[in-house]
Amino acid sequence: MLLVSGAASAQTRPAAPVPAGPKLSIEGSVRARMEGIDGQFRPKVDNRIAFASLRTLVAAKLDWGDLNLTGELLDARGYGEGHNSSVKASDVNTIEPLQAFVSYKFHNVLGKKDVLAATAGRFTMTFGAQRLVARADFGNTFPSYLGGRVEYRTGKKDELVLFWTHPITALPATMDGIYDNKVELDHVDTGTIFYGADGNIADVGRKLSVGGYVYRLAEQDRPGYQTRNRRLVTFGLRLRRMPAKGKVDVEAEAALQRGEARVTNAVTDRTDLSVHAGFVHVEGGYTIARAWAPRISAFFDYASGDGANAGYGRFDSLYGARRADYGPASLFGPVGLANLVSPGVRLEVKPSKRLDLMAAVRGLWLADRTDTFAFTSVRDKTGAAGRHAGTEMEVRVRRSLIPDRLRVEVGAAYLAKGRFLTQAPNAPHSGDARYGYADLVFKF
Template structure:
């Protein structure tokens, strides 16, 4: 089905016209990405096997006026030709949206304050991120204060209102309808984050505490989450002929409701956690192969009176769990999963990886990760299956034109094959090809 094709070409025409700034302090960047995807053996209940064309166009500009910088960014994210019913939602569709509009003031050589609409991409990106693979991205409205200390240490304080991506109704999403995103005081996200590189030689330490507060409004149903999320992260970055590692531990508590249903008025005590550990080594040989072994453990919700399912807030998952979009069965909730991964970089223009990841439920009675499948009795057990995925990328023209392709196979285990509402259609297969043009 072709929807609003003429409207979709408008942002492309704007981007295809080169922008020449008369003032050397004005910086303008733009990009267009076209991706073709396909999935069969769908793991989601009541969702069709389908293909789709995803289009994302971005234009950003920033004017540097000395101690003050003024910037903005428009993103246009659309989907075409998907077969219904599909899983396409606001993570794929967000047409012609002003995701950034900010003023940044340099208060001193070491401190700056940013106010307005902004995107944020911090640390491991497991809790706060700007999405790259995903068609649309998280964005926030508020203020952030950055203090750069000596020795590579820094501190960030922030208060924001996450933007609700619109439209969020099925008809509006299918029509790639243009509707401005909104922020609201009933949803607030704030906290602090600090990073130091002085722990050990080559090892950095990150610590943070975040608060998410939300309430229902007549137009937005929520789980009324009031969560405190705190964590620490140790990181040694990869280097040739050396061992690298990463350890991150996150604790979450507060209150939330089990669902967004209007009739659900019960506030549950939340106690949840997530742990990631990985170790890798880059070998000094052709293609610079890097072998990485990792382990992820995210709590699920049990049968008690509280709520134990971990909430990844505004985090990304593609860099760790394979493609999302029409695929994306793995998320940081009710998950136990090791992974073995091999990364290669034959040249400055080529890179790729191959990974295998077995999957188990942390709690047999909770919904598994991001699949929407649950066996409240726990009778189908905890083994979900095994994922195999790969990706390869190549710069046709360095920093301008890049092509990428990838695929994933989800070999379904007993849970994904036999849980209530699980599709009886064999293993899941997914693939994509994309080209990105930036200037």
């Protein structure tokens, strides 16, 4: 919509130039999902869970050219999960102003066609491959932050982002509030600061991009809210060559994490431990230049765990997402960047522009046998259950029913539990885990 304001011209003289008003744009989406799991891998949680969720997003933007005002409303609801499920605050967040920010763009700051954009308010963020900071679409909600961000982009698409924020805690956080879809505004965590820098060079040669980052997370307790008092610095490098027909593609990312943290957020835990952690992701693929454009890739993930050393060794994935690398999250999601050694292979095909399919399998081992495996909450402090956690398999089909308007997605995952997930002291005796979901997304 274009709004134009200005005084009417007098009949006795030529019309004066009429200044353009702001452009108002509104867009959004509605997603309905059904999912279920049988053969639970988490301890003290229902073995079988069915969950229906509905996520609505509406975003409005007032655009004066270089000046923009943006707001986005999130309504994420869930039904049928029961009081003893694994559904949490990241799955239910009812009537929440997810984003509300102002931004301004400066042009030709250091060179031709470069842009410097400054943003202030509440916003979401995504960096790199989403492993540490992400607005990932698979989840029912998104992490958001209150603060400021400056983004510099050159004409060659090189980028540098500087940000300083307070993370926002999603509410409700109690099982009763989540079960009842209680309307409760999120809380700005003023006791936590998350800031840093992320940069990327778009092409260093042969279409290879190289990037790096430094993130700082500093949190402290406040009345009624206990934390692990994490004071972490995470610094890493990444490189990538995008997939293309008839070409080899590569991706690699590695990060080190240093600082201090406590093992738990208990009031009685006052011991600050020195953190020495890290992760590595390596992937290589090839896209065959034929019908369906099949891409075959192999990958390897390592993330450190906490062992018997005096310090703390479990990698913290901060505000990252897991879907792209490690399988469906929500009711599933056993795998992630924590105490993990995992090689695997993936096959992707595109029979048409409106249909794509994916299948993947990965082996699962613990980096440290005495720590909790990934995101399962299963642990054997003695190490007697060994390192083998099992094998994860998944398939996904996506079909665009109406281009850019209506899409359906169906997926399934299977966790064949290994020795660790069957013999650890708190491992549930529920057989292998089976998970499935179906999405219908409408965009407007």
